[in-house]
Amino acid sequence: MPITPRYNLTQTPTHVSIHVSIPHVRVSPKTLELIVDGCELHLYAPPTYLLKLVLPADVVDEQLYGGVLGGDSFKNEDNSGASRHLVEEVSSESNPLVQSEAADDSTAVAQDTPDITNANTNTNRAEWTEDDLPKMQYDPLQNHGTIIIILRKVQDEIWDDLDLLGRLQHPLHKKKASPMISSVCNNDNGMLSADNSNGIMEELKSIHKGTLRYGLFQNYSNVFTDYAREGLADEMLECPNPDVPMNTHEGQEDNDDHHLHKIRREMRLDTENSKFDQERYLGDATLQEGDDMIYDSAIAMVTHWSDSTSCSANTMEPINVEAFIPYFTQEESHLLATLKPVEIPNLSKSQTQSVLLALSDLLFAYTYDYRTTDGESTIESSWTIMILSPSLSWLECYNAPYDSISDVMNWCVRRSLIYPYLRSYSLAMKIVRDVFQLLMSGRRVVLRCLLKVHTIMEKSEAHYLFNKLYVDPMIWWVQKCDDATIHEFGVEMGRLLMDNFSCTKWNSGESNMNKQYLGLGLVELEKAMLESEEDSSSDSDETCSGSSDSSHDTNICDADAQEKKVIELLQSSLEIRDD
Numbered sequence: 001m002p003i004t005p006r007y008n009l010t011q012t013p014t015h016v017s018i019h020v021s022i023p024h025v026r027v028s029p030k031t032l033e034l035i036v037d038g039c040e041l042h043l044y045a046p047p048t049y050l051l052k053l054v055l056p057a058d059v060v061d062e063q064l065y066g067g068v069l070g071g072d073s074f075k076n077e078d079n080s081g082a083s084r085h086l087v088e089e090v091s092s093e094s095n096p097l098v099q100s101e102a103a104d105d106s107t108a109v110a111q112d113t114p115d116i117t118n119a120n121t122n123t124n125r126a127e128w129t130e131d132d133l134p135k136m137q138y139d140p141l142q143n144h145g146t147i148i149i150i151l152r153k154v155q156d157e158i159w160d161d162l163d164l165l166g167r168l169q170h171p172l173h174k175k176k177a178s179p180m181i182s183s184v185c186n187n188d189n190g191m192l193s194a195d196n197s198n199g200i201m202e203e204l205k206s207i208h209k210g211t212l213r214y215g216l217f218q219n220y221s222n223v224f225t226d227y228a229r230e231g232l233a234d235e236m237l238e239c240p241n242p243d244v245p246m247n248t249h250e251g252q253e254d255n256d257d258h259h260l261h262k263i264r265r266e267m268r269l270d271t272e273n274s275k276f277d278q279e280r281y282l283g284d285a286t287l288q289e290g291d292d293m294i295y296d297s298a299i300a301m302v303t304h305w306s307d308s309t310s311c312s313a314n315t316m317e318p319i320n321v322e323a324f325i326p327y328f329t330q331e332e333s334h335l336l337a338t339l340k341p342v343e344i345p346n347l348s349k350s351q352t353q354s355v356l357l358a359l360s361d362l363l364f365a366y367t368y369d370y371r372t373t374d375g376e377s378t379i380e381s382s383w384t385i386m387i388l389s390p391s392l393s394w395l396e397c398y399n400a401p402y403d404s405i406s407d408v409m410n411w412c413v414r415r416s417l418i419y420p421y422l423r424s425y426s427l428a429m430k431i432v433r434d435v436f437q438l439l440m441s442g443r444r445v446v447l448r449c450l451l452k453v454h455t456i457m458e459k460s461e462a463h464y465l466f467n468k469l470y471v472d473p474m475i476w477w478v479q480k481c482d483d484a485t486i487h488e489f490g491v492e493m494g495r496l497l498m499d500n501f502s503c504t505k506w507n508s509g510e511s512n513m514n515k516q517y518l519g520l521g522l523v524e525l526e527k528a529m530l531e532s533e534e535d536s537s538s539d540s541d542e543t544c545s546g547s548s549d550s551s552h553d554t555n556i557c558d559a560d561a562q563e564k565k566v567i568e569l570l571q572s573s574l575e576i577r578d579d
Helices: 062-069 096-101 165-169 194-208 232-236 253-275 278-285 293-300 330-338 349-372 381-388 405-416 425-441 443-458 465-480 483-500 503-508 522-536 538-548 559-574
Strands: 006-011 015-021 033-037 040-045 049-054 135-139 146-152
Touching: 006 330, 015 040, 015 049, 040 146, 049 165, 165 330, 165 465, 232 465, 278 522, 293 349, 293 425, 330 443, 349 381, 349 405, 349 425, 349 443, 349 465, 349 483, 381 405, 381 443, 405 425, 405 483, 425 443, 425 483, 443 465, 443 483
Parallel strands: none
Antiparallel strands: 006 015, 015 146, 033 040, 040 049, 135 146
């Protein structure tokens, strides 16, 4: 079965150049096949490589060129205008590259990497020449063999998002074919009667009644009972029996899915409350610099998204082709290009918000693991990401607008205080601010995080299925949506943080991201700990009296200075000026 080769694209306003790496393949104009038809491109290098792309707009092909000339001399044998076998054979005498690398192969073709800036720049369709037709050249020295395809754009323009290779891999939307069988013969007229039809529909509904759907777009069910190996659900999830039907109360038939998710959410919160370790939390609540090496490293770490404000990552800025630097590495680009396409449904505004909420909880889990592992994932990383994300651990389905970003962050913070190694509230709030910074950095930074999550899950024997259910659809959806969608969600989260980190609301308990909203009794625990310390130490009265008023701020430390710094950061990110 052919595989997708590594490739990248560069462009000028008039041309696009595709560099395709095909190492260890005997190159010949008789074996290579290039088909260009409008915006579709197929390159076949037998027997190993097959590349199919859908470009953002049309390029000049033989059918279009022949149509401009008013002739049909460029038609193929099958009467199509697609460009085929466009490799120009170059003799070894005229090209030193072939002499050094392929002197014994008389069919090899080669040329230096083309300078497409000096290519024909005709803008009038009537003035197109054969030089504007697709060209394919071979460089045997670049990456042990690289095919270079030069295409002339029909319209002179700069194409956006050429580095998001998944967008180019997605097939064109095609109209669904009519069903081969449109009716079931069941009566004398050969048609299914209305009574029988209603009975069959009711039977189908009863079969799926009580079955919970999950996945990013809620399009999977019974995966763990019908397809996954036995015992995988227990290793993969905290949620027990994800495919076992749950009984619903009377009167819930019309809103069955919502009721099932509500039951599962209540089960999750009860499970978290039962697993909360008060002593473990209090032990980490007073962590300071020097107390724990992992905590010190996590707090002081400079993350990869901190430096992601350059033009290559921030796509809200106009594109400068000459100064553009690819953001993704070769491995990341190849992963984007080889992910199996996922059909992205048309989402309503509330459904889009629900997907963004799922994205935020996945980013929270990733950033926690990233900080606590110093950016190097470990064998426990897949478990950490799973256990911190309600979407993964309990197949949580967010229902916007009833669920908000503050709800999702509260649930993530709760889990970070119950399950992982470091159960520090100050670290959790730093992770919340990391999520905000990631969202404000643009799609490419978010995609890099999701690609790292994909790699982590792919290596796990217990959690690999999360890629199919959540991570891969998320990667495809982020590539398809525009930067404004991610940016607006980041602005929404930033305004929420600015409002909640206001010291007045924080100290008065009015903030809906206060410790009181976590439902774990943290404020009472910290007050009890302080009172115990006061009773046991006679000389700690002054110190504890000064800290008791702020015991429910940020882990009994300099809350005012810390939150002031946070507000300044949020204001600078959101470009908000105080009146």
